[in-house]
Amino acid sequence: MNILMITGSAHKKGTSSYLADAFAKGAKEAGHAVCRFDAAYKNVHPCIGCDSCQKNGQICVFKDDMQELNPELLKAEVVVFVSPIYYYDINAQIKAVIDRFYANNSLLKGADKKAVLMLTYADETEEAAEGAVASYKGMLKYLEWENVGIVSAKACYVLEDVVNSEYPKQAYKLGKSL
Numbered sequence: 001m002n003i004l005m006i007t008g009s010a011h012k013k014g015t016s017s018y019l020a021d022a023f024a025k026g027a028k029e030a031g032h033a034v035c036r037f038d039a040a041y042k043n044v045h046p047c048i049g050c051d052s053c054q055k056n057g058q059i060c061v062f063k064d065d066m067q068e069l070n071p072e073l074l075k076a077e078v079v080v081f082v083s084p085i086y087y088y089d090i091n092a093q094i095k096a097v098i099d100r101f102y103a104n105n106s107l108l109k110g111a112d113k114k115a116v117l118m119l120t121y122a123d124e125t126e127e128a129a130e131g132a133v134a135s136y137k138g139m140l141k142y143l144e145w146e147n148v149g150i151v152s153a154k155a156c157y158v159l160e161d162v163v164n165s166e167y168p169k170q171a172y173k174l175g176k177s178l
């Protein structure tokens, strides 16, 4: 399967990147192709809702790194969203990418895709991730994609927290199980 992983964090050696690596390891071992798009290191302009894409055959007014992502997004059978929690939600870098899905809405909605969500955050209760999980589930319901797993890594403020937790194993197993 073609797996597209979209990450949000700017921390290359951070908690969410560690989970992304574990997931990718499992998925590659299972024979899948994994394409990773690190949104924090890409040029992705926020959607301005001009609707030009809806009138001009999915062509966005912004010529940026979404041009690199879009073919991968369209061909992916599984899309993996990986983000740290910032103020009770996914971070802005990954949200900007998701909002730009709008240009390809008609192709993405109802497409036969599965999705995974992986979150890391400092709080010791899962309440901190409720907003992000609700947005993800709402988005999937709208797009008619199937959720195949959520890794919600609480009490993971810095790298060593996640390294010493059960979450990398969860992410690895999830990648391998696809």
Ligand SMILES: Cc1cc2nc3c(=O)[nH]c(=O)nc-3n(C[C@H](O)[C@H](O)[C@H](O)COP(=O)(O)O)c2cc1C
Residues within 6 Å of the ligand: 009, 010, 011, 013, 014, 015, 016, 017, 083, 084, 085, 086, 087, 088, 089, 120, 121, 122, 123, 124, 128, 156, 157, 158, 159
């Ligand atoms: C701007 C900002 C906002 C944050 N907001 C939250 C929050 O609302 N809840 C929480 O538990 N942790 C919060 N954190 C902590 C991060 O989620 C946590 O450190 C996470 O492991 C960072 O992931 P990364 O290493 O992949 O970047 C915040 C961190 C930053 C920098």
